[in-house]
Amino acid sequence: MSQLSIQEEIDLLRNELELFDDVMDKYEYIIELGKQLLPLDEKYQTPMYKVQGCQSQIWLHPYVKEDKVYFEAGGDALIAKGLVDILIRIYSGHSAKEILDTNSATLKELHLSEIISSGRQNGIASMLKRIYGFAKETSTLQTTTDSFAKEVHHERL
Amino acid sequence: MNKADFPFFHNREIIYLDNAATTQKPQKMLDAMNDYYTKFCSNTHRGSHDLGNKATQEYEDARRSVADFIGANPEEIIFTRGTTEAINLVASSYVKNNFDTVILSELEHHSNILPWQLNDLHIEVLALENDLSIDLKSYEALLKKNPKSFISITHISNAFGIVNPVKELIKLAHQYECKILIDGAQALAHCSIDVKDLEADFYAVSAHKAYGPTGIGALYGKYELLVEMNPYQGGGSMIDDVSFEYSTFLDPPYRFEAGTQAIAEAIGFKAALEYMQELKDLHSHDTSLLSYAKQRLQEIDDIILYTQNTDVSGNISFNIKDIHHDDIGILLSKQDIMLRTGHHCAMPIMKKLGIEGTIRLSFAIYNTKEDIDKCIEALHKAIRMLR
Numbered sequence: 001m002s003q004l005s006i007q008e009e010i011d012l013l014r015n016e017l018e019l020f021d022d023v024m025d026k027y028e029y030i031i032e033l034g035k036q037l038l039p040l041d042e043k044y045q046t047p048m049y050k051v052q053g054c055q056s057q058i059w060l061h062p063y064v065k066e067d068k069v070y071f072e073a074g075g076d077a078l079i080a081k082g083l084v085d086i087l088i089r090i091y092s093g094h095s096a097k098e099i100l101d102t103n104s105a106t107l108k109e110l111h112l113s114e115i116i117s118s119g120r121q122n123g124i125a126s127m128l129k130r131i132y133g134f135a136k137e138t139s140t141l142q143t144t145t146d147s148f149a150k151e152v153h154h155e156r157l
Numbered sequence: 158m159n160k161a162d163f164p165f166f167h168n169r170e171i172i173y174l175d176n177a178a179t180t181q182k183p184q185k186m187l188d189a190m191n192d193y194y195t196k197f198c199s200n201t202h203r204g205s206h207d208l209g210n211k212a213t214q215e216y217e218d219a220r221r222s223v224a225d226f227i228g229a230n231p232e233e234i235i236f237t238r239g240t241t242e243a244i245n246l247v248a249s250s251y252v253k254n255n256f257d258t259v260i261l262s263e264l265e266h267h268s269n270i271l272p273w274q275l276n277d278l279h280i281e282v283l284a285l286e287n288d289l290s291i292d293l294k295s296y297e298a299l300l301k302k303n304p305k306s307f308i309s310i311t312h313i314s315n316a317f318g319i320v321n322p323v324k325e326l327i328k329l330a331h332q333y334e335c336k337i338l339i340d341g342a343q344a345l346a347h348c349s350i351d352v353k354d355l356e357a358d359f360y361a362v363s364a365h366k367a368y369g370p371t372g373i374g375a376l377y378g379k380y381e382l383l384v385e386m387n388p389y390q391g392g393g394s395m396i397d398d399v400s401f402e403y404s405t406f407l408d409p410p411y412r413f414e415a416g417t418q419a420i421a422e423a424i425g426f427k428a429a430l431e432y433m434q435e436l437k438d439l440h441s442h443d444t445s446l447l448s449y450a451k452q453r454l455q456e457i458d459d460i461i462l463y464t465q466n467t468d469v470s471g472n473i474s475f476n477i478k479d480i481h482h483d484d485i486g487i488l489l490s491k492q493d494i495m496l497r498t499g500h501h502c503a504m505p506i507m508k509k510l511g512i513e514g515t516i517r518l519s520f521a522i523y524n525t526k527e528d529i530d531k532c533i534e535a536l537h538k539a540i541r542m543l544r
Contacts, residue, residue: 023491028542031484055483055499056513076513077481078543079488114487 006102009090014109027079030112034082040074051130054123056080062134069096069138071131083114083124091131096142099135104128159523162432172528174496177315177343177472177519179365182429186368189428190421201420202394202411216420219427220410223375226430227341227360228351233383235376235410236423240342241268243361243376244309246413247338248272250386251378258306260299260335262291262321263509264314267502269340273309281306282505288467289319289506296326300333308337312344316501316515318447318469320348327356336382342366342374346433346521347443347471352377364422368521369429373422376413383409392416436522446520446529447473453533457540463515472519474501477536480543482516488539494532 004012020026044061051058056077063070071092075081090107091099107115107128115124160166165173165181173181193215199208201216217231224231237243252259253276261270262283273280281303286292291310300306308330312323323339330337338359344350346367352360359382363374378386388395388406392415397405406412433439450473454460459478476482486498499514500507507514518532 024488024538024542027488027491031542055486056481077483079484 006090006094006098007106010106010109013086013089014111017110017112030082030086031078032082033085034075034078034080037074037081037085038072040072044072045074051123051127053126054080056123058084058123058127060084060127060130062130064138067095067142068093069099069135071134073127079114080123083112084127086110086112086115087124087127087131091135096135096139099132100139104132159436160525163523166523170493172494172524172531174494174518174520174524174528174532176346176521176524177366177501177517178497179371180346180368180521181523182370182425183368183432185432186370186425186428190370190425193421193424200417212420215427216418216423219423222427222430223362224377226350226434227345227362227377228353229360229377230380232408232410233377233380235378235383235413236418237361237374237376237413238372238419239363239365239374240340240361241272241363241374243359243374244269244338244340245272245275246376246389247309247359247361247378248276248278250389250413251382252276252278252307254387256305256307256336258303260303260306260308260310262310263506264289264317264319264321264503265309265311265505266315266340266342267504268342269309269311270505278307283310285506285509289314289317289464290467291321291326293322293325293329297329297333300329300335304333304335306333306335308335309340310337311340311342312350313341313347313470314503314506315343315472316503316506316517317464317467317474318343318472318519319464320468320470323357324355327358331356343471346439348440358382364426364429367429368432370419370422370425373419373426375426378409380409383413386413388412388415390415394418433522439522442522443470443520446524446526447471449526450518450520450529453529457533457536463510472517474515474517476512476515477540480540482514484543485516485536485539488542489532489535492535492538494535496532 017026040059045059049059049061051060056075058075058080060071060073071088073084162183163181164184197208197211199212201213203209220234221231224234258279258281259273260281260283263285283296283299310321310326313320327337336358339357341350341360341362345362358379360377365371395407395412395415397407454475461476461478463474482498489496497517501517
């Protein structure tokens, strides 16, 4: 689906965010992204998909389609949903390998303090961990011949 | 102009309304800690050299200051890392061996829930009224059912600012042969405390919520209870005699202060208490800010105030209908207004109210009505953006 590389997605978003001189305008834009985030199917709004450490509730549903990794998410706070939308725009629709080859520290270029800061209460950091964790799991399974492991993986999606 | 006393505010426009989490620090307190590190840095209670004696004297003076501030005797004051450690100490060294049941209110901070759970104590919960106050009749009924229990209740709620009637709670506790601890983390900077007048068995405080350093607090315990208690941790400075077969310990409070203590922090704690003593309007300032904040908040459409008619001190909690508290917190932060949103480490009361969290304004001596005005203005802007 995505024609751009992950790094190109980050560059594009950085350029978009740099257009805002006023920090409040930037957050207005993130809120708009949050408002526009497609609703997540209720069957994925369960503890299994819940991202820990968020001040608000965020659910992340990862899946694989035609060897690409996709993410969809939902939540109850607008800014968190907007930030999640940014992460989805960056990572969704790429191969597991490409995700794993991208250093998440590159996200610092976006200058969004909620994404940059890490800590036990930072849900965005937990979300990134999930994205990379899922990519790693997928990458391992794509190279294994263990059909049982593949079956278990697909049942969890 | 109290902001001038706090270097944190020098040359910057920032509005800090998260004082229930921790307060900013006055220069006087920072100087006291710096003096220790630069002029007489030594360990306490060990050697006989002059600097060690000076450090010991200052550390013990700090203990006396804490005792004086809350109406206790110095030997009844144990320095801890804070209120959390004080409660853990009582749970582990006293309650675990002497009680089966601990009575808590629904309003408690997690640090007044988990220490009891971790020590496998049975917990009975005192349900609150709809206005989040304690009904003394329900309290007495619970005591009747559970006499000779241990009770642990907050003086002022960190999440809603509710001031509990601690004197009455203590009196009733003793009528039913219970012992009681009061969590005074929020009370130290927001009301006068006299543990003898209250007749509290234990009272716990943290320095950092009252202009002092992080990493230190104090536990007051009646001396006759402290002497019955086992050490909490083993280490240097708390022993009388040690052999591989058997060891004996010092009398309280030293028995409970194993290892090198937070010496600079104790000295800073004393300076913070002195700073508060010099303020004539410490408590009246608080009352006037709270009533002004309440009045301004009520002007906001769709405001949900949880303590409209309840006696509150130090902080006020609210929500805006259909807006997530986290969104408000982020947008206020971007406007240089620092306040706390979330469950405030009091998940049980949030669950009772059916909410995930609140937006909390909490005050200190340096806050002004202008701070509140700016906060309300920023709040209006945030709400406009989120609607």
